[in-house]
Amino acid sequence: MLEPTVRAATSPEVGPAADYFQGYTVVGLLAVVGVLFVAVAFTAGRLLRPEVPTPEKLMTYECGVDPVGEGWAHTQVRYYVYAFLYVVFAVDSIFLFPWATIFADPGFGGVTLVEMFIFLGFLAIGLLYAWKKGVLEWT
Template structure:
């Protein structure tokens, strides 16, 4: 197919073929699977080291663990972008603009670190 709408027609046919394949796969799964027997009692109960579960399954988490995860992501993102930048920094074509861009990036990450430090999140007490 050529012309302006040719690539859209190809994309549409590919999309229809994908949807058709999924429909056939789900229908075959429903027809060919064995009958599902009823669950025996206790099958869906939680199992921990052979001890019968006691109490409910709902537990509350403290928010500080999410803050530690946020800080980890903050430093991981910084490392992911700083190391490749440092490798190609001395190549021709990378000048003052590149240094300014990375300084802005590091400054934004430093604001996150400053926030964590001011809120005393980084203390282990």
């Protein structure tokens, strides 16, 4: 004969959904505290700061130079190309660090080495293309 299950009187039975969401109460509480902290900081800043608008304070500020002329200015495209090349090689370094940590593990050496040389080959082809187009010359 099966004995009935004894339940503790101090803990009522909760369903699996309640157990699942109970883990998120700390996250929710932390989010509420964070939002309240930011709201209190902005409100205190608004109440405590002096407001004395002058024409100099209301003027547009850009890098310490008084704004003169129109707001439109021509920008050389090569600056964006350098920024794009920097992003490409920064992403390359992000892929190289995990590869270097896995490379020494048993069973990954040869496969990861071939994959990384293929990846670096694609980057080298892109860099060679940029060099042939004259993008890397600063003139």
